[in-house]
Amino acid sequence: MKSGNDFSIQYGSEELMGSCDHVSEEALATLTCDRLADGHGQVLIGGLGMGFTLGAALSAWSPRSAITVAELVPKIVTWAKGPLAHIFRDHLSDPRLTIEVADVHDVIAGATDRYDAILLDVDNGPDGLIQAENERLYCPWGLRSAYAALTVGGVLAIWSAYPAADFDARLAEAGFDVEERRVPAFAGSQDDFHHIWFASKPH
Incomplete structure (x- = not known):
């Protein structure tokens, strides 16, 4: 949806990503990088959205890093190169970036000891809102797959619009x-928060 200069990607009446408020999406990348020994290595981002997590990752990680974005919906990539190109700026031409039109679950399941960071923002929380198959990312065996895909000391970071007591x-x-x-859910917010889990693979 578009209103003036603002854009929103929605699932029914539920906003998945908006161009106005993206503080927490950027924090997903910057706070993850802060928790790593250095800003090098392999990064996997689940979900392209409007590119705010990607942009923050490109700024946080070094020129020697490699960043892969797994996006399930081809239309999202098309929008990034079209009506949302002004939001993405030059991010898509960064030589560190690879975009795979794929289910991030499959990318994770096909990797072993590969990624220094996995950033997941594929739903509004650790459940399957967009499609039931997303539950595979957050169930016990899905989390074990992410554990196996990380290098020792690597971090799995998961964004959520709400708390999840047992996660x-x-x-x-x-x-x-x-x-x-x-x-904060948006800049200056005092009472509206998003949640990020940082799950580190122990040394």
Whole structure:
């Protein structure tokens, strides 16, 4: 949807991504990079959206890094190169970037000890809102797949618009060291928060 200079990607009446408020989507990348030993290595981003997490990752990680975005919906990539190109700026031409039109679950399942960071913003939280298959990312065996895909010391970061009481325990059962952070939903917010889980693969 478009209103003036503002854009919104929605699923029914539920906003998945808007061009106005993206503080927490950027924090998903910057706070993950802060938790790593250095800003090098392989990064996997699940979900292209409007490119705010991608842009923050490109700024946070070094020129020697490699960033892969797995986007399930081809139309999202088309929009990024068309009506949303002014939002993406020159991000899509960055030589560190590879975009795969694929289910991020399949990309994760096909990797072992590969990624230093996996950033997931494919739904509004750790469940299958957009499609039931997304539950595979957050169920015990899906989290174990992410654990296997990470390098030692790597971080799985998961964005959510809401808290999930049992998700910390689920991550811990998969072998992760877990930290949950509340971040402002928009700049200056005092009472509206989003949530990010940082799940580290122990040394």
